[in-house]
């Protein structure tokens with residue numbers, strides 16, 4: 001058992017001591033995809049949704065990964081089971097196109113994709129502490145629907161947010177809000193939950209999908225249509241969603257106070273999400 005567990009192609013050990021081969025294409029090109037979720041009682045939350053998206057990302061990237069769902073699930077469970085007890089674990093895994101001499105074109109067919117994973121203890125952000133955001137132009141490429149390892153614009157955006165004392169960066173293309181650097185964003189306005197549609201400009205977040213479903217269950221109408229920065233600033237509530245933080249309220253953007261005008265619906269959604277997480281990861 002280790003506090004932080006690392007995994008690479010079947011090998012398991014202390015995360016701090018694991019090494020990867022220099023030829024892994026993830027290192028040179030970010031040529032791979034990833035997934036992440038939280039686990040409680042060593043049960044990874046919404047694992048089937050994450051596996052669906054993982055296989056979709058692999059298909060879009062043309063990565064010939066051969067393991068089936070039950071094998072992947074079993075390998076990930078081994079990593080979780082090797083972790084010391086913690087109330088919540090964070091489970092991350094990625095698949096790269098494999099280990100081969102550096103060359104932009106795909107390697108020979110016999111090169112097998114690599115599976116890498118880690119598990120660490122995780123602390124969820126308290127739901128009652130709202131996020132502060134900064135806004136930035138979305139300079140990412142047009143493959144945002146694929147969960148690729150190419151994350152440089154998001155890294156830079158989150159660094160700018162941290163420097164400004166904020167939690168996340170909300171991105172916009174012109175006036176159109178897309179998503180945040182590592183989360184989706186939705187608004188409540190006049191009782192309707194609105195979020196951008198799942199096109200190539202955003203990652204189809206699992207938490208976003210669940211939030212829409214929970215809103216419908218609680219008679220909150222939903223709308224999957226883009227909204228502008230002006231609409232964002234004037235929203236009744238702003239909700240940022242991700243697997244690592246669930247649904248966070250937003251209290252400011254660029255240090256200007258926002259939201260706070262529909263606490264009833266916000267709390268219904270936040271509590272429903274937390275209950276779903278707890279129910280589906282109960283030991």
Ligand code: PLP
Nearest residue numbers: 182183184203205206207242243
């Ligand atoms: N959007 C981006 C760009 C992300 O990187 C993430 C999570 O990593 C999300 C949205 C949220 O997705 P999920 O709810 O599946 O964690």
